[in-house]
Amino acid sequence: MGDLKNLANKQAVSKLKELVNDIRICMFTTDLSSDGAHTRPMSTQDVDEQGDLWFFSGDSSNKNIELRESSDTELYYAHPGKEEYLYVKGKAEVIRDRDKIEEHWSPVVKAWFEGKNDPELSLIRVHPEHAYYWDTKNGKGVELIKIAKSMFSDKKEDDGIEGNLSIH
DSSP, X not given: OOEEOOEEHXXXXXXXXHHHHHHOEEEEEEOTTSSSOEEEEEEOOEEOTTOOEEEEEETTSHHXXXXXXXXXXXXXXXXXXXTEEEEEEEXXXXXXOHHHHHHHOOGGGGGTSSSTTOTTEEEEEEEEEEEEEEEOSSXXXXXXXXXXXXXXXXXXXXXOEEEEEEOO
């Protein structure tokens, strides 16, 4: 097992931004109270200075409907090529504020919507309540070499880092 490094406040937000900006796509899970929680891939648009995560979504989509019933959300990020992982549990809110849509807009979003004024366009803001991360210092290739090396020596070679991210 690697080093445990819990981060808080600005350091936690910085690490969250670093991981999310590198990975971008998460498995976005809603309807956590049911036997069959609903999970789908979503692209993160932004992580703001408070550590809130922003996503574009269709206002009449199943996820928006589910979030109106329960705001509990889990996000799972994984970058296997770099051995970076992030888990976020939080409260989500559907937002239709046109100023916020303008602030987080990206031309890539046009692939799913007719533009900034599409009546179906909404944002989801996820406010993290708990986050946990795992990453390596060197990436997958170097890690595999270190693991193999440790098998033939008495030296521990795991230099991974994991810990809690206390955002608020």
